[in-house]
Amino acid sequence: MGGSTRTPLQVSAVAVVVMLASTLTAFASVFGLFFFILIRIKGLEHVIIHYRWVFVCLCLLPASALYDLIFYLRNGFIFYSKSAPKQHDARVEEIQQQVRNWHTGGRLRRMCTARPGWLTISFRTPLYKQSLNAIRINLMDILEVNTEKRTVYAEPLVTMGQLTATLNPLGYTLPVIPELDDLTLGGLIMGVGIETSSHIYGLFQETVVSVEMVLQDGSRVRCSKDENSELFMAVPWSHGSLGFLVAAEIRIIPARRYVKLEYFPAYSAAEFTDLFAEKSLERDKNHFVEGILYTKDSGVVMTGSMTDSAESGKENSIGHYWKPWFYKHVESFLKKRITGIEYIPLRHYYHRHTKSIFWMLHNIIPFGNHPAFRYLLGWMVPPKVSFLKLTQGETIRRLYEERQMIQDMLVPLAHLRKSIDYFDKEIDLYPLWFCPFWLPSRPGFLHPASMEGDGEMYVDIGAYGEPLSPNFKFRASTRKLETFVRENNGFQMLYADSYMTAEEFRGMFDHTLYDKMRRDLDCVKAFPDIYEKTNRNARY
Ligand SMILES: Cc1cc2nc3c(=O)[nH]c(=O)nc-3n(C[C@H](O)[C@H](O)[C@H](O)COP(=O)(O)OP(=O)(O)OC[C@H]3O[C@@H](n4cnc5c(N)ncnc54)[C@H](O)[C@@H]3O)c2cc1C
Numbered sequence: 001m002g003g004s005t006r007t008p009l010q011v012s013a014v015a016v017v018v019m020l021a022s023t024l025t026a027f028a029s030v031f032g033l034f035f036f037i038l039i040r041i042k043g044l045e046h047v048i049i050h051y052r053w054v055f056v057c058l059c060l061l062p063a064s065a066l067y068d069l070i071f072y073l074r075n076g077f078i079f080y081s082k083s084a085p086k087q088h089d090a091r092v093e094e095i096q097q098q099v100r101n102w103h104t105g106g107r108l109r110r111m112c113t114a115r116p117g118w119l120t121i122s123f124r125t126p127l128y129k130q131s132l133n134a135i136r137i138n139l140m141d142i143l144e145v146n147t148e149k150r151t152v153y154a155e156p157l158v159t160m161g162q163l164t165a166t167l168n169p170l171g172y173t174l175p176v177i178p179e180l181d182d183l184t185l186g187g188l189i190m191g192v193g194i195e196t197s198s199h200i201y202g203l204f205q206e207t208v209v210s211v212e213m214v215l216q217d218g219s220r221v222r223c224s225k226d227e228n229s230e231l232f233m234a235v236p237w238s239h240g241s242l243g244f245l246v247a248a249e250i251r252i253i254p255a256r257r258y259v260k261l262e263y264f265p266a267y268s269a270a271e272f273t274d275l276f277a278e279k280s281l282e283r284d285k286n287h288f289v290e291g292i293l294y295t296k297d298s299g300v301v302m303t304g305s306m307t308d309s310a311e312s313g314k315e316n317s318i319g320h321y322w323k324p325w326f327y328k329h330v331e332s333f334l335k336k337r338i339t340g341i342e343y344i345p346l347r348h349y350y351h352r353h354t355k356s357i358f359w360m361l362h363n364i365i366p367f368g369n370h371p372a373f374r375y376l377l378g379w380m381v382p383p384k385v386s387f388l389k390l391t392q393g394e395t396i397r398r399l400y401e402e403r404q405m406i407q408d409m410l411v412p413l414a415h416l417r418k419s420i421d422y423f424d425k426e427i428d429l430y431p432l433w434f435c436p437f438w439l440p441s442r443p444g445f446l447h448p449a450s451m452e453g454d455g456e457m458y459v460d461i462g463a464y465g466e467p468l469s470p471n472f473k474f475r476a477s478t479r480k481l482e483t484f485v486r487e488n489n490g491f492q493m494l495y496a497d498s499y500m501t502a503e504e505f506r507g508m509f510d511h512t513l514y515d516k517m518r519r520d521l522d523c524v525k526a527f528p529d530i531y532e533k534t535n536r537n538a539r540y
């Protein structure tokens with residue numbers, strides 16, 4: 001894609017945007033500072049809880065839009081000027097130097113990345129960030145899109161939003177693009193990522209062709225299925241406990257203009273389960289499969305396929321800021337008791353839950369889906385998750401801790417019906433999100449209970465919101481849920497609060513290869529292990 005000449009109109013438009021942005025920033029900063037002081041004054045809890053939207057709308061929305069705009073311009077400039085690949089080696093060398101300095105300094109404290117805890121897409125802030133030796137990883141660019149090899153080569157801080165904005169106009173996409181936009185390549189490879197195409201391609205980790213790591217001795221290694229293959233298989237879910245990721249090569253596939261999305265309402269848990277299982281197993285027919293349950297007995301299953309043309313009158317650009325929140329739109333099929341077909345522009349599909357942060361924005365801006373709000377301020381939505389986290393203050397943090405659940409549990413598809421019953425009885429939280437994924441049988445932290453056969457179809461059950469079950473007790477109920485999941489050969493996503501003991505944790509995840517790599521690469525004194533980094537006690 002070549003550069004283009006700007007017309008005087010475009011130059012004036014940029015000047016107006018810059019002026020508006022500066023005014024907004026000044027206003028947001030003053031108001032933000034005022035509110036920041038306010039949330040620290042005790043006794044103002046009512047205001048903080050019930051009027052958080054004032055602060056969010058006046059400060060966080062403009063700040064988020066501005067931040068995104070600046071980074072979008074910066075990323076576009078760097079990508080098209082091709083300056084990042086030239087600097088990559090020097091930047092990696094800086095990381096290697098920091099690790100060597102850690103050795104010469106006597107290896108006193110173990111290491112983690114210096115990325116501040118509030119920036120990570122999880123409810124918690126890691127406590128270890130304060131006490132460990134923080135290694136600065138300043139790597140945030142896409143290095144190459146190779147259409148012949150069908151790969152994109154990128155640095156670990158590249159986000160999903162950055163990747164879709166770059167790849168889609170070139171006619172490509174990633175096989176799995178986990179929603180939300182600010183998720184990073186590093187976080188998804190070292191942690192886990194999932195999307196509604198995972199029933200075909202597997203979790204995000206399965207789309208990785210190779211990774212480049214800096215190990216605890218300061219060396220730089222490349223790993224793929226043919227080169228350092230054991231380390232390659234041990235990297236997913238390792239949470240930076242085997243080394244630092246400095247680049248990754250990910251598969252790309254041709255993109256099409258639209259997703260033809262079909263909506264199938266279901267009016268009982270049994271109907272929902274059967275439909276969801278049937279669509280998930282039709283891997284050659286459905287490129288995307290997703291389900292949302294609104295009550296135990298009502299939900300919608302969606303299937304999508306990519307296409308270049310749309311039937312007239314059926315195009316729906318759901319991503320436009322004035323459009324209703326996606327999960328509300330989906331619910332309307334349930335209420336109207338009809339199936340439906342729509343053609344959604346690809347990028348809009350990928351970001352369908354971003355605008356409303358699944359259904360979590362409703363608590364923060366209760367009128368966020370009202371047409372008046374959408375038309376007036378919708379263009380700035382959503383506030384950045386990291387900004388919400390940074391500014392939530394102690395009262396809101398405690399409130400979420402005591403009243404809200406944010407969990408993703410991965411269970412075999414065969415146990416879906418049982419799991420829906422369990423979630424309904426013990427938690428009673430709706431909407432519930434369902435996303436199928438294929439788990440191959442091969443060594444690593446996560447594999448099906450039986451290693452016979454190619455693999456097994458699993459489903460991610462995402463619970464985000466307020467549990468209404470009268471039996472619900474935060475710690476005890478989460479522990480009980482963890483036990484249920486473990487007993488059903490399932491797994492917990494580790495960005496969420498995990499209360500398992502070390503023994504229970506080892507019972508859920510296969511540590512054979514991981515322990516071997518920790519020993520072979522001399523990681524024990526260099527990095528905390530996964531349990532130490534992800535357990536509830538490690539996070540504030
Ligand atoms: C204020 C602003 C911030 C932006 N921030 C980024 C950024 O951080 N990274 C980036 O790669 N591109 C960003 N963009 C660029 C934007 O994504 C481009 O317009 C895009 O390349 C054009 O794609 P499109 O026309 O296919 O989709 P569009 O029609 O522009 O977008 C489709 C829909 O996807 C959603 N969407 C698109 N981009 C984002 C995003 N980045 N974050 C959240 N939702 C999004 C929106 O709901 C949008 O309505 C930003 C644009 C603006 C105006």
Ligand SMILES: NC(=O)C1=CN([C@@H]2O[C@H](COP(=O)(O)OP(=O)(O)OC[C@H]3O[C@@H](n4cnc5c(N)ncnc54)[C@H](OP(=O)(O)O)[C@@H]3O)[C@@H](O)[C@H]2O)C=CC1
Nearest residue numbers: 112113120121178184186187190191192193194239240245
């Ligand atoms: N759709 C989806 O699939 C969603 C997934 N998520 C979760 O969000 C997480 C990703 O969030 P994100 O904010 O991007 O990442 P995080 O900053 O949360 O990083 C996740 C883990 O990866 C490690 N890590 C990240 N980058 C590197 C690196 N370059 N080298 C070594 N270790 C690294 C971090 O180590 P350290 O602590 O040392 O920084 C941390 O333990 C995923 O793990 C996923 O579970 C959340 C929402 C949606």
Ligand SMILES: CC(C)=CCC[C@@H](C)[C@H]1CC[C@H]2C3=C(CC[C@]12C)[C@@]1(C)CC[C@H](O)C[C@@H]1CC3
Nearest residue numbers: 121122123357358360385388389392406408464
């Ligand atoms: C699709 C998958 C696999 C997971 C989606 C999880 C997200 C819905 C959550 C991950 C981190 C969560 C946070 C919040 C909302 C829900 C998540 C984005 C908050 C923004 C809620 C408001 C708080 O004040 C801050 C939270 C930060 C983390």
